Amino acid sequence: MADWWYGQYTSALVCRVPESTASQPTTTSSSGGNNGSKEHVNVEQARGEWEKFAGALRRLGAGVLELAPEEECPQGPFVADCAVVCEGTALVTRPGGDRRKEVEVIRKVLEQDLKLDIVQMLDDNATLHGQDVLFTGKEFFVGLTWFTNQAGARALADAFPDYRVSSINVPNEVEHLGDLCGVAGPNLLAVGKSKAAKMVLKEMELMGEFDYEILSLPDDQATDCLYMNGTILHCTKDEFPDSYKVFETVTDYHRVAVSNRELRKVGGALSRLALLIPHTKTK
Numbered sequence: 643m644a645d646w647w648y649g650q651y652t653s654a655l656v657c658r659v660p661e662s663t664a665s666q667p668t669t670t671s672s673s674g675g676n677n678g679s680k681e682h683v684n685v686e687q688a689r690g691e692w693e694k695f696a697g698a699l700r701r702l703g704a705g706v707l708e709l710a711p712e713e714e715c716p717q718g719p720f721v722a723d724c725a726v727v728c729e730g731t732a733l734v735t736r737p738g739g740d741r742r743k744e745v746e747v748i749r750k751v752l753e754q755d756l757k758l759d760i761v762q763m764l765d766d767n768a769t770l771h772g773q774d775v776l777f778t779g780k781e782f783f784v785g786l787t788w789f790t791n792q793a794g795a796r797a798l799a800d801a802f803p804d805y806r807v808s809s810i811n812v813p814n815e816v817e818h819l820g821d822l823c824g825v826a827g828p829n830l831l832a833v834g835k836s837k838a839a840k841m842v843l844k845e846m847e848l849m850g851e852f853d854y855e856i857l858s859l860p861d862d863q864a865t866d867c868l869y870m871n872g873t874i875l876h877c878t879k880d881e882f883p884d885s886y887k888v889f890e891t892v893t894d895y896h897r898v899a900v901s902n903r904e905l906r907k908v909g910g911a912l913s914r915l916a917l918l919i920p921h922t923k924t925k
Contacts, residue, residue: 648779648828649869653919654704655751656696657718659689659905660711666908681907688904692719695875695900695915702871702898704918707751715744719905720914723772724748726798730922732758733801735770738789748917756919761801763794770794773818773914778825780852781805785812785819785842808849813838820913824865826874827895830855834862857892860884866902866911870918875900877912 664683699706712718723737724745732752734745752758763770771789775782775798782805784795792809799807812819815838822839823846826832831854833843839862847853859865864885867876873896879886881903889897902912 647921649825649871650921651704651870651918652921653707653756654696654699655707655709655721655748655756655917655919656692656699656915657709657721658711659685659692659719660713660716661685662713662716663688663719663905663908663910666716668907683904683907685904691901691904692915695902695912698875698898698900699870699916702873704870707755709747709751712743715741717741718744720773720910721748721917722914725752725917726770726772726775726777726801727752727758727917727919728777728802728805729920730759731761731801733761733770733798734763735772736763736768736794737771737773738769752917758919763797765793765797767791768793768797770797771818772917773820773911774812776819776823776825777805778831778852778854779828781850782807783810783819783846783850784808785810787812787816787818788814789818806851808846808851810842810845810849812842817909818911820866820911822862822865824867824913825869826857826867826876826892827869830857830869830892830894832857832859832865832867834858834865835860836862838862839865857888859888863906863911864889866913868913868916868918869895872896873898875912877902881906 726733774785774790823833861882864877864882878899
């Protein structure tokens with residue numbers, strides 16, 4: 643069993659959608675399948691979906707801190723790329739690209755507003771992207787990708803020495819570990835059925851310290867779910883009907899379907915849209 647506190651969050655840091663998000667390259671169709679077709683983001687629809695997502699976080703008991711959109715930061719809504727938070731400590735990441743302003747803004751909020759202990763990555767060669775980090779409540783998995791290297795994984799291990807950190811090789815055609823799997827509940831991993839997802843799961847089972855139940859989903863992108871405060875936030879029936887049916891089989895937790903069709907076009911996975919601040923475990 644996972645510790646009782648896992649998935650219990652008190653706050654959520656989010657950022658509103660700027661107009662410039664529409665300028666980001668798109669590679670997925672609105673149906674969610676990665677078929678190479680390109681579609682522009684409808685910013686107004688993206689903002690509407692974002693509002694409903696933020697509302698869901700509030701209804702689940704999180705105090706939501708909203709950052710204003712910055713037009714020079716088109717990836718600004720993807721706040722979870724910029725830090726890893728666990729037990730009162732925040733490791734500030736290096737998600738790549740020209741995102742230093744975003745990272746610095748988030749660092750200040752975490753330190754000054756949320757009063758977290760801040761850890762910076764000291765190795766100049768280290769890279770770490772939040773979407774490559776998977777925390778199960780028992781251990782960390784870190785995907786080695788174009789955005790995250792072994793030095794970044796070591797920085798994570800140094801920041802959270804009480805937890806095992808296992809590095810996982812992610813196939814080159816996949817951007818992030820979080821594109822193939824996610825945490826759907828205590829001791830429950832959502833994993834896609836693609837060849838890449840199966841390869842990653844096999845390595846996680848080999849390298850990890852604990853065993854997990856697996857929720858096998860037909861669509862890799864549908865694995866991008868959030869578990870918080872006893873509830874799974876997951877895809878809608880319109881987005882991924884087959885994977886939605888699988889989520890319906892989960893009866894141990896409440897479920898809330900949240901549409902993320904527009905931001906997903908530019909890689910805006912659901913788990914990237916909120917930096918969740920967990921309940922601090924008492925010793």
